[in-house]
Amino acid sequence: MSDSPAPLADPHIAFDPSEGRRDIVVLGSTGSIGTQAIDLVLRNPDRFRVTALSAAGGRVGLLAEQARQLRVRTVAVAREDAVPALREALKAQYGTAEPLPEILAGPDAATEVAASPCHTVLNGITGSIGLAPTLAALEAGRTLALANKESLIVGGPLVKALAKPGQIIPVDSEHAALFQALAGGTRSDVRKLVVTASGGPFRGRTKTELAGVTREDALAHPTWAMGPVITVNSATLVNKGLEVIEAHLLYDIPFDRIEVVVHPQSYVHSMVEFTDGSTLAQATPPDMRGPIAIGIGWPERVPDAAPAFDWSKASTWEFFPLDNDAFPSVGLARHVGALAGTAPAVFNAANEECVDAFLAGRLPFTGIVDTVAEVVAEHGTPRTGTSLTVADVLEAETWARARAREIAAHASAAQAAVQATAEARA
Structure with missing residues (x-):
């Protein structure tokens, strides 16, 4: 924006839209973000390669199928033991008529x-293992279409030290909305950012009512398939807390x-309120192809990247305040x-770690954020600075x-002891 210093993600930074077809590197290509990005590329071969x-x-x-469809130069896998199977899968896809792409393997x-060499790196890796690729892309001067929020959150000072103004284009639906x-x-016109949350499967429940929810309950998201x-x-709304830090x-x-x-309804993906009292909201039906298209195509828009609303049909859009007592994760974030x-x-x-423990049945749902809060408190004063x-x-x-x-x-053992005592008394 107009003020100095410019933020990491800045829609006002001048990009050259006349550079022809963009070369893209896709990290996490077999995941949700990666597969949707490849669908977008295949539908727009004149824009992206x-x-x-x-x-x-x-x-x-x-x-291997993606590599053949896209005719890529290089395929990388984190697991070295996957290389033999990958090579055989590539041979099956390519046959003997053309050479196989280069294969890289290992954690790096x-x-x-x-x-x-490329124009844009789309980082669709899940988790903080995406930090090193994020830093590498920035250091190499690539535009970074960032879907891997964890790398920015855990490595904030490191990312900010490397990124040039406007070098990052966010791909999260909320941050792509704010970006637009x-x-x-x-920047001086902005009064506040408003990040929207679907509320998840437990919207409206009290903290007491959340104590007994199951793995199946938590995985039944009402809007998104993730x-x-x-x-x-x-x-738990931890995701929303992470997005607040990211914003x-x-x-x-x-x-x-x-x-x-x-x-x-997850129709409005986020909003910006300006000092004159006006609010700009970005709205589309829930579909990640729209944010991905912004990430790899900005400042140009990709026609028909995602569905649009049918405004001839009636619909209701609701907004509610966040229950910070039932969902303390945002305040903790x-x-x-x-x-x-x-x-x-x-x-x-x-x-x-707590999510893994919950999914394995070793930690109750409310124990996730409670345990995270305890770990944060024990960590004390963090290491900071340049x-x-x-x-x-x-x-x-x-x-x-x-x-x-x-x-x-410890919580799992205590819970088992309580349950054993109750069964013995029964």
Whole structure:
């Protein structure tokens, strides 16, 4: 925007729309974001060309099919043991008429392709393992279409030190919405950002009513089809807390000017309120192809990237205040974001461990955020400042994961003892 310094994600930064077809690297190509991005590319071959793909290595058949469809130069997998199966899958796809793409393997493979020659890197990796590829793409001067919010959250100071103004285009639906709405005014015009939340499957329940919810309950999201970790994060609203931290880092807006409201229909993806009292909202039917198209195509829009509303049909759009008592995760995230440094990495890592414990039946639903809060409190004053390194972030994450597992195991043992006592009395 017009003020200085410019935020990481800035729709006012001048991009050259006349550069022809863009070369794209897709990280996490076999996941939800990656597959939808590839669908978008295949429907717009005159606009985009994918040069490299990376994936974890669990779906080598799909990865090989994507490589053939896109005729990529390089395919990367994190799991080295997946290489033989990947090579056979590529041979089956390509036959003997043309050479196979280069194969990279190992924990640094995605980081290597993130720095390869291209215009834009779409980081669709899930989790904080996306941090190294994010830093590599920025250091190489690529435009970063960022769907991997965790890399920005856990490595905030590191990302901000590398990113040039406007180098990051957000792909989260909420932040793509804010990005577009912010184009309607200057930075000094912004009064607050309003991040919308569907409310998840437990909207309207009290904290007491949440104590007994099951794994199946938490995975039944009313609006979006996502992976289990993100779905549980949406049920606890930890995901919304992470998005508040992300909004602060992307747009350089103070936490007290970032509001969360519940919008069950998920039509309005977020809003910007300006100082003259007007509010700009970005709205589409729930579909991630729209935000992906913004991420890889900005400042041009990709025609028919996602469905539009049929305004001839009546509909009702509702908005409710957030119940901070039942869902304390957003307030905890604000606290963590204000602490900065390694604190967001601790928050995110502890949450990932607690979600795993909940999905495995070792931790009650309300124990997720309670345990994360305990780990954050024990972490104390985070390491901050310009001396923060990737090693510091990884060390904080390792400690947080271990401590969260300890607390969850203790809670599980205590719960089992209570249940055994109750059964014995019965």
